[in-house]
Amino acid sequence: MERGDLLSVNAKIFEGQGQAIEAHADRNVKVCVVGNPANTNCLIAMQNAPSIPKENFTAMTRLDQNRAAERLKVPVADIKNVIIWGNHSSTQYPDINHGFVENFPSKHLRTTVKSAVNDDEWVKGVFLKKVQDRGAEIIQARGLSSAASAANACLDHVRDWILGTKPGEWVSMAVPSDGSYGVPRGLIYSFPVTCSAGNYRIVHGLPIDKFSREKMDATAKELLQEKELALGK
Numbered sequence: 001m002e003r004g005d006l007l008s009v010n011a012k013i014f015e016g017q018g019q020a021i022e023a024h025a026d027r028n029v030k031v032c033v034v035g036n037p038a039n040t041n042c043l044i045a046m047q048n049a050p051s052i053p054k055e056n057f058t059a060m061t062r063l064d065q066n067r068a069a070e071r072l073k074v075p076v077a078d079i080k081n082v083i084i085w086g087n088h089s090s091t092q093y094p095d096i097n098h099g100f101v102e103n104f105p106s107k108h109l110r111t112t113v114k115s116a117v118n119d120d121e122w123v124k125g126v127f128l129k130k131v132q133d134r135g136a137e138i139i140q141a142r143g144l145s146s147a148a149s150a151a152n153a154c155l156d157h158v159r160d161w162i163l164g165t166k167p168g169e170w171v172s173m174a175v176p177s178d179g180s181y182g183v184p185r186g187l188i189y190s191f192p193v194t195c196s197a198g199n200y201r202i203v204h205g206l207p208i209d210k211f212s213r214e215k216m217d218a219t220a221k222e223l224l225q226e227k228e229l230a231l232g233k
Ligand SMILES: NC(=O)c1ccc[n+]([C@@H]2O[C@H](COP(=O)([O-])OP(=O)(O)OC[C@H]3O[C@@H](n4cnc5c(N)ncnc54)[C@H](O)[C@@H]3O)[C@@H](O)[C@H]2O)c1
Pocket: 013, 033, 034, 035, 036, 037, 038, 060, 061, 063, 064, 088, 144, 145, 146, 147, 150
């Protein structure tokens, strides 16, 4: 099946999911869309549930965030604030520029991910591509998409949304764009967010370099194309 066909077949499924939520769900329902293409499916479900607050619809990029942290060759549990921007697809942009590592290079010290890794060329090349293509790689190896790691990421996503993020830390969630960072309003785009008491806020004002800008625009462009294919507008 071509990507365009997949988009329109899945659009129908997520229209139905949105309509069911509209008809039967609590108005405070919290939605984390995992089924691919996750961001655009989320957009479709959201549009089919007009009486539910838009901010209650999110799509999962936490698996990508977890994958990015695992690839950085420093202790994974101590890596914070790595960002996934954009689509849960091979155009996503895993951005380490604002990340830090606790207890590195020794206990009680904090180092930027950039200096801990200390290999810009690797970050912009091998690392970027590895994270972007990991989903496809798993499907090729298993003949099925990732299961346990995706379920675990969904738990991470919902836990942080409901219970909150720690002070000074953020996580990545695909949420309706409020126009931040020049991302077209309304696209379901992965941003860094902080969470508290069941609400999330996009982290604003991070400096964006030229390389990042290009990657963030490319993944936004893909989401606009998906929206057009799925919704015909
Ligand atoms: N966002 C992510 O990080 C991420 C990670 C892993 C998988 N995925 C995606 O999650 C989805 C599920 O993956 P899986 O491996 O569990 O697939 P799967 O084939 O095991 O499960 C798909 C499920 O969808 C159900 N289904 C099929 N048609 C339906 C319809 N019309 N309405 C309602 N339900 C329907 C099937 O009965 C089945 O239970 C896929 O789209 C996959 O690409 C996303």
